[in-house]
Amino acid sequence: MSSLYAKVAVLGCGLIGSSVLRAAKDAGLAEAYVAYDASEAVRARVRDLGLADTVAETATDAVAGADLVLIATPPASIGPLAGKIADHLAVGATLTDVGSAKQVIAEAFEAAAPAHVFSIPGHPVAGTEQSGPDAGFSTLFRDRFTLLCPQERSDAPYLAAVEKLSAFWSGMGAKVETMDARHHDLVLAVTSHLPHLIAYNIVGTAADLEQVTESEVMKFSAGGFRDFTRIAASDPVMWRDVFLLNKDAVLEILGRFTEDLQALSRAIRWGEADKLEALFTRTRAIRLGIVAAGQESPEPNFGRNRKP
Amino acid sequence: MSSLYAKVAVLGCGLIGSSVLRAAKDAGLAEAYVAYDASEAVRARVRDLGLADTVAETATDAVAGADLVLIATPPASIGPLAGKIADHLAVGATLTDVGSAKQVIAEAFEAAAPAHVFSIPGHPVAGTEQSGPDAGFSTLFRDRFTLLCPQERSDAPYLAAVEKLSAFWSGMGAKVETMDARHHDLVLAVTSHLPHLIAYNIVGTAADLEQVTESEVMKFSAGGFRDFTRIAASDPVMWRDVFLLNKDAVLEILGRFTEDLQALSRAIRWGEADKLEALFTRTRAIRLGIVAAGQESPEPNFGRNRKP
Numbered sequence: 081m082s083s084l085y086a087k088v089a090v091l092g093c094g095l096i097g098s099s100v101l102r103a104a105k106d107a108g109l110a111e112a113y114v115a116y117d118a119s120e121a122v123r124a125r126v127r128d129l130g131l132a133d134t135v136a137e138t139a140t141d142a143v144a145g146a147d148l149v150l151i152a153t154p155p156a157s158i159g160p161l162a163g164k165i166a167d168h169l170a171v172g173a174t175l176t177d178v179g180s181a182k183q184v185i186a187e188a189f190e191a192a193a194p195a196h197v198f199s200i201p202g203h204p205v206a207g208t209e210q211s212g213p214d215a216g217f218s219t220l221f222r223d224r225f226t227l228l229c230p231q232e233r234s235d236a237p238y239l240a241a242v243e244k245l246s247a248f249w250s251g252m253g254a255k256v257e258t259m260d261a262r263h264h265d266l267v268l269a270v271t272s273h274l275p276h277l278i279a280y281n282i283v284g285t286a287a288d289l290e291q292v293t294e295s296e297v298m299k300f301s302a303g304g305f306r307d308f309t310r311i312a313a314s315d316p317v318m319w320r321d322v323f324l325l326n327k328d329a330v331l332e333i334l335g336r337f338t339e340d341l342q343a344l345s346r347a348i349r350w351g352e353a354d355k356l357e358a359l360f361t362r363t364r365a366i367r368l369g370i371v372a373a374g375q376e377s378p379e380p381n382f383g384r385n386r387k388p
Numbered sequence: 389m390s391s392l393y394a395k396v397a398v399l400g401c402g403l404i405g406s407s408v409l410r411a412a413k414d415a416g417l418a419e420a421y422v423a424y425d426a427s428e429a430v431r432a433r434v435r436d437l438g439l440a441d442t443v444a445e446t447a448t449d450a451v452a453g454a455d456l457v458l459i460a461t462p463p464a465s466i467g468p469l470a471g472k473i474a475d476h477l478a479v480g481a482t483l484t485d486v487g488s489a490k491q492v493i494a495e496a497f498e499a500a501a502p503a504h505v506f507s508i509p510g511h512p513v514a515g516t517e518q519s520g521p522d523a524g525f526s527t528l529f530r531d532r533f534t535l536l537c538p539q540e541r542s543d544a545p546y547l548a549a550v551e552k553l554s555a556f557w558s559g560m561g562a563k564v565e566t567m568d569a570r571h572h573d574l575v576l577a578v579t580s581h582l583p584h585l586i587a588y589n590i591v592g593t594a595a596d597l598e599q600v601t602e603s604e605v606m607k608f609s610a611g612g613f614r615d616f617t618r619i620a621a622s623d624p625v626m627w628r629d630v631f632l633l634n635k636d637a638v639l640e641i642l643g644r645f646t647e648d649l650q651a652l653s654r655a656i657r658w659g660e661a662d663k664l665e666a667l668f669t670r671t672r673a674i675r676l677g678i679v680a681a682g683q684e685s686p687e688p689n690f691g692r693n694r695k696p
């Protein structure tokens with residue numbers, strides 16, 4: 081593919097940022113790459129791995145002259161970092177990010193970005209439970225969705241910038257969709273944030289039991305618990321930020337989940353076999369719908385792309 | 389391996405029962421196999437698949453002359469079925485099962501089994517979300533735990549029967565441990581029953597949302613939700629029975645889980661970033677412990693054995 085951008089600056093070189101650098105370079109999507117990370121150790125590692133043409137010492141240095149600036153730092157720092165670099169962004173540059181909560185970041189971008197910059201919040205729905213520049217790989221985004229949440233603007237230059245950013249993600253193998261930021265946050269609260277919260281919680285509950293040892297929990301975890309431990313091994317700082325930034329949607333969905341769980345608990349207590357079987361039959365049908373829609377083979381596969 | 393039993397009767401030929409028939413035959417653990425299932429269609433299928441030497445038309449016919457009787461029907465029917473076959477069990481026969489709740493079944497076995505029968509409740513911690521005789525495969529139990537919950541008896545013939553049943557499961561590749569039935573139920577409530585309950589619940593909650601369509605939930609499920617849909621696709625009848633039979637332990641663990649979840653919800657509402665990060669860091673360490681203990685590769689693997 082021919083280059084879409086002259087110079088891409090990636091701020092934050094963890095799992096996602098380093099995967100963008102690898103994937104974009106593999107696909108030839110830009111002429112040059114600049115990387116920045118707040119951690120000196122990470123910057124050194126990015127240099128060693130040869131992930132970028134230049135590793136900048138500051139975020140403002142990194143974005144100078146870049147026509148695409150992609151922020152891939154922990155979600156809570158995305159807004160503040162946008163504010164910090166705002167005055168250094170090139171005319172006509174596109175400012176985007178990869179955070180899992182979009183409404184708060186969309187607001188921060190609109191507040192920070194000068195008029196001559198196209199701000200387009202984004203979110204690749206992809207990841208593993210690994211972190212850091214070594215964990216990234218170039219096929220992380222392949223056949224995964226990337227959601228862009230453009231501003232409500234219909235001027236041609238902005239639409240062209242959205243089109244180009246969309247081509248950038250497609251070039252890395254992603255399926256791109258656009259979505260309202262608030263709706264994004266609700267959808268992700270269900271499909272990602274609540275599952276992570278639940279997984280963190282159940283692993284914590286298990287670890288606190290007096291009557292069952294941790295070694296027993298580990299040994300017999302094949303019965304279902306093991307999937308939760310993997311989800312609950314995801315990056316702690318990132319997830320802390322996600323829950324705080326997407327607080328409203330997460331609490332809304334969590335409230336419904338808790339209500340439903342109380343009803344289920346009551347059905348168990350009162351031996352309401354029919355109610356239990358009806359729910360379990362319905363949820364099985366949902367899974368079969370996912371499999372039938374061709375989104376997953378009936379054999380275990382598990383959504384996340386694997387590091388080759 | 390030389391034969392351990394002359395005649396093994398398997399009652400119930402779903403995922404587990406049919407896998408036992410396949411695995412035991414592959415390993416040459418018995419001289420003859422009799423199968424029975426309450427469903428005529430399943431019996432016909434077992435005949436077509438050639439899973440047993442004889443397919444009996446009644447449970448009492450099946451157990452006649454068998455020195456091992458293994459009940460693999462839905463958990464709630466195990467106790468009643470034991471009562472039905474009790475008078476037809478051969479002298480010196482071993483009576484076992486594969487149900488995921490053990491205390492209730494242990495009590496039913498002790499009440500039903502005549503003195504000349506060795507009753508040894510059992511539970512292979514293995515499975516997939518598939519059901520039925522076609523879903524079984526001979527490597528299902530390989531490197532998975534099978535838990536036996538023997539009675540509190542120390543007479544030599546009983547201990548020998550436990551030893552032999554243990555060798556039967558080892559012969560199918562399982563790692564065998566013995567455990568008190570009540571403790572089994574608590575351990576499994578944490579490692580298996582609660583995870584399944586939570587998965588069923590979250591998939592149900594998601595399906596009920598008005599603002600997010602089912603197709604959106606499916607499309608973006610790679611963010612964590614997908615693992616839950618797989619768990620929530622497990623056999624509805626079996627799981628209905630598990631929750632009802634292991635009610636006390638499940639409600640106890642569910643109560644703790646709910647308390648912890650409320651604390652977590654409160655931490656999100658009040659923006660207690662440190663609390664969130666501390667929990668998430670701790671749960672990640674637990675996962676690393678599982679990986680370090682060599683029970684799982686750091687790459688996704690997911691506990692359950694796969695059908696080849």
